[in-house]
Amino acid sequence: MNWTAEIEAAWSRIAPHVRRTPVLMGCDLGLAQPSDLKFEQMQHTGSFKxxxxxxxxxxxxxxxxxxxxxxxxxxxxxxxxxxxxxxxxxxxxxxxxxxxxxxxxxxxxxxxxxxxxxxxxxxxxxxxxxxxxxxxxxIHAYDSIGTVAGQGSVAAEWDAQGLEADTVIIAVGGGGLVAGAMGWWAGRRKIIAVEPVTSCALHAALEAGAPVDVEVAGIAANALGAKRIGQICFDLARETGAQSVLVPDEAIAAAQSLLWRQLRQLVEPAGATALSAVMSGAYVPEPGERVAVLVCGANPAPDPLS
The missing domain is CATH 3.40.50.1100 (Rossmann fold)
Known part of the structure; x- marks a missing residue:
């Protein structure tokens, strides 16, 4: 599969219909080092989907x-x-x-x-x-070529916006978003796949050597709660060597709070999960390593303005 060509075609096809979401370069959130952020939760309907x-x-x-x-x-x-x-x-x-x-x-x-x-x-x-x-x-939520190529346009767009990171950190549910990123970057950037401890389909699959069923629970389960990782994501993770890390619910909630307190970005738990990996120490960058974090969902429950 030529994922670069698939994603380029998808990006061109959908460009009139989706938002080009903003990025924040060198954002200092009081962590070990500044990070680049992309606010994909500002996409139509509040997610990259x-x-x-x-x-x-x-x-x-x-x-x-x-x-x-x-x-x-x-x-x-x-x-x-x-x-x-x-x-x-x-x-x-x-x-x-x-x-x-x-x-x-x-x-x-x-x-x-x-x-x-x-x-x-x-x-x-x-x-x-x-x-x-x-x-x-x-229309499958994550395990189809059309879905993965469309989600991969996030990575293509980010590159066009001047991304210089060595490492990109992305939350994982069924794997469509991170699969798109893996397909686009194909080893050119390190990808850290972040899952809740209580919903970790990719992590379990990589340990087992094949997709397996997992239990689903926790504060991000309504977005990251896939029972089994998509085959496309699993295959790309094996091919590209993406690293999988797990975070507890408390770390996700803390990242959700930090995004609101520091940046006034109100996101759902899944949208803060990638950032929680850096905050909690589940992923520790090397000295000088440039890190980027994808913020991806803006539909918390309950609706704060309902």
Whole structure:
């Protein structure tokens, strides 16, 4: 797979439809050293997910039945938003743990929304059943070429904005975002994949030598709670040697608080997970190592302004 070409094509395809999100260079947050930050939580619907959704829709024949997606919340909102902008029907399945902020965000798009008991895996089962019954096109949250290439446009865009980091730190759920970054940089930058201790599908897969099922819990579970890492992400992690680190919920909450206190950036736990790796010491940069952190989600529960 020529991921560079796939991502370049995706970036060009989706450019009229997505925001070019801002970066903050050399940000001093009172940590060991300044870091570069990219605020992808300022993307449409509050996460990076519209990139993959738009790329999939714009590169596919969408049937009359429209599209269907299972999501912990952010992917569903992105698919619903992109489908609405492009004139397609969207049916979205989310688990109850998605929380009111994300559920309401999807509902506001006008999509046909179904809230199911359980976690993401349960929503995926329901979406697959709907796909088989209706003929709608499934847009996978993380384990498809269209999704990964679209998410990889974050990395391509960051390079174009002057990124000079040696190391990029990215949170991982099912692996679509970090897979896009690994596909784009392909060993040219070190990638640190960060997961909560309580939801660590990539870490478990790398230890086992293959994707395996994991338990899902914790404060970031509605965004990073994939039961099994995507095959694309796993293969790229093995090929590129991406490093996996784990962080506890307390570190994630502390990073979430720091982003608000220092930068007035209100993010959900998943959006702060990458930063928590540096704050907690789960990843310790070498002296002089230039580090960049991707902030990726802005839909905390409950909605602070509801």
């Amino acid at each position: 519209p990139r993959g959704a738009f790329n999939t829709l714009l590169s596919s024949h969408v049937p009359r039945a429209g599209v269907v997606a299972a999501s912990g919340g952010n992917h569903g909102a992105a698919v619903a938003f992109a489908a609405g902008r492009l004139g397609h029907r969207a049916t979205i399945f989310v688990p109850e743990i998605a929380g009111p902020t994300k559920i309401n965000l999807i509902r506001e798009t006008g999509a046909d929304l179904h809230v199911v008991p359980g976690a993401y895996a349960n929503a995926l089962e329901a979406a697959q059943a709907f796909e088989a019954q209706s003929g709608a096109m499934q």
